[in-house]
Amino acid sequence: MVNIFDTLPRNFFNIFNTADRVVISECICVLYEYIKDDASFASLKENLIYELTKYFSSHLIELEELQSQSPRERAFYVYRRLKECGWLSEEVGENYHVYASFEDYAISIIETLMNLEEDRDIEYSSMVYSIYSQFKNFDIENGHKILDAQYSMTKSLMTKLKNLNTNIKRYIKRLVQDNMKNDLNQILDSLLSDYQLKIVDRAFYNLTTKDHPLKYRNSIISQIQRIQDDQATSETIIGNIMLSKDLTYQEAMDLFYKQTSYIIDAFESILDLINEINRKNEKFVASATNRIMFLMNVKEDIGGKINDIIKEGQECPEVFDQVATISINKYLDQNSLYLPRQIKKVKNTDLILDTQLDEQTRLMAIEKLKQNEKYTKTAIEKNVLQCLDQQETILGSNYYDQNKDLSLFILTWLYGYSQNALYKIEPQENIIKKDHYQFREFIIRRVEDE
Numbered sequence: 001m002v003n004i005f006d007t008l009p010r011n012f013f014n015i016f017n018t019a020d021r022v023v024i025s026e027c028i029c030v031l032y033e034y035i036k037d038d039a040s041f042a043s044l045k046e047n048l049i050y051e052l053t054k055y056f057s058s059h060l061i062e063l064e065e066l067q068s069q070s071p072r073e074r075a076f077y078v079y080r081r082l083k084e085c086g087w088l089s090e091e092v093g094e095n096y097h098v099y100a101s102f103e104d105y106a107i108s109i110i111e112t113l114m115n116l117e118e119d120r121d122i123e124y125s126s127m128v129y130s131i132y133s134q135f136k137n138f139d140i141e142n143g144h145k146i147l148d149a150q151y152s153m154t155k156s157l158m159t160k161l162k163n164l165n166t167n168i169k170r171y172i173k174r175l176v177q178d179n180m181k182n183d184l185n186q187i188l189d190s191l192l193s194d195y196q197l198k199i200v201d202r203a204f205y206n207l208t209t210k211d212h213p214l215k216y217r218n219s220i221i222s223q224i225q226r227i228q229d230d231q232a233t234s235e236t237i238i239g240n241i242m243l244s245k246d247l248t249y250q251e252a253m254d255l256f257y258k259q260t261s262y263i264i265d266a267f268e269s270i271l272d273l274i275n276e277i278n279r280k281n282e283k284f285v286a287s288a289t290n291r292i293m294f295l296m297n298v299k300e301d302i303g304g305k306i307n308d309i310i311k312e313g314q315e316c317p318e319v320f321d322q323v324a325t326i327s328i329n330k331y332l333d334q335n336s337l338y339l340p341r342q343i344k345k346v347k348n349t350d351l352i353l354d355t356q357l358d359e360q361t362r363l364m365a366i367e368k369l370k371q372n373e374k375y376t377k378t379a380i381e382k383n384v385l386q387c388l389d390q391q392e393t394i395l396g397s398n399y400y401d402q403n404k405d406l407s408l409f410i411l412t413w414l415y416g417y418s419q420n421a422l423y424k425i426e427p428q429e430n431i432i433k434k435d436h437y438q439f440r441e442f443i444i445r446r447v448e449d450e
Helices: 012-016 021-035 045-058 071-084 104-121 124-136 143-175 184-208 214-229 231-245 249-296 302-315 317-323 359-373 377-389 396-403 406-415
Strands: 042-044 088-092 098-102 393-395 423-434 437-446
Touching: 012 021, 021 042, 021 045, 021 071, 021 098, 021 104, 042 045, 045 071, 045 098, 071 088, 098 104, 124 143, 124 214, 143 231, 143 249, 214 231, 214 249, 231 249, 377 393, 377 396, 377 406, 377 423, 377 437, 393 396, 396 406, 396 423, 396 437, 406 437
Parallel strands: none
Antiparallel strands: 042 098, 088 098, 393 437, 423 437
């Protein structure tokens, strides 16, 4: 691995080694947004000071490491720190005006940090289609350029798919955080506004339905293999690589086979990666469903009573500790837990008949069981398919109006993205507001209709 400090100044990251690091990071973004459209990422020093002064004038923020706190003095302090740590450099231009610009390595790092959020909005399927189009209409004379660009595109695609896999894992962790796990409204709001927009609508839906990479995978692989097997084509590309990159024949050939083999291997394994993403999504759906069902559980059976005890214990832990102690015992004893088999002896037992419930109690118990049954996947699928018997599709907002049950609505949406579901969810563009919640409209459709 290359030593990054051969390029970066030794004190480059010292800019964040301060109590004011959050403010300074925001100031870096302010300056970057101001000069990013300039051809050389540069501007008059006084203009940058003015932008920082304007920022501090509109934000009531005090810098802990600065005594005088006027907006302009704070602006000069941040500017000076960026210059000392090697983020900014100065140059004297015409009429002795001082120009300041970000260093090239600083620009790369700033864009990487800013893209941490933007990468989640990438249309992964469009990247696959772009690679497919380039190899379908392959230009041999410019083949070395196409191959180089699609090799980079494939590497970027695989990295972003792995990041998507990690992002779903992060959402699963959030479900069990103390500040969310017992708040049903917060869980529902997170599912509708956050997970739906950033994961399902922008990435997961197209990736696993209409623009599935499997539509293009075989064509991409066969086209590249044809290029490898055609000696005239491969020799032309290798020759152009030698000229454009100033490499020997052996080096150019190694690069050619390295790039083509990587793209083939990536698309041969992409299905495994997408299945892993799908399993992560299934796990998220299961975690969210279990948490919702736990918070909604009002049954009078043993499970319901245990849920009630745990909920009470979480609200009043000091009282709960006096009543009982719950702990995980991994090892009860160092000795073997094996018990020898014993001969069973038939014993005479007396039949004990329970007192029969009166009709009203029995009906109440049945009603409670039915109330909880409607939240199971089987019951929800049955309800959705009954609605679809009368029409080809149904809008999510209309489905909610028919049931008037937010929890049932959320579970319907979640189960629609699970594997082997009997119906599917198709996100729409418009935003719907219902009972203080807002969500992206969607269409419910039978899977068989596709």
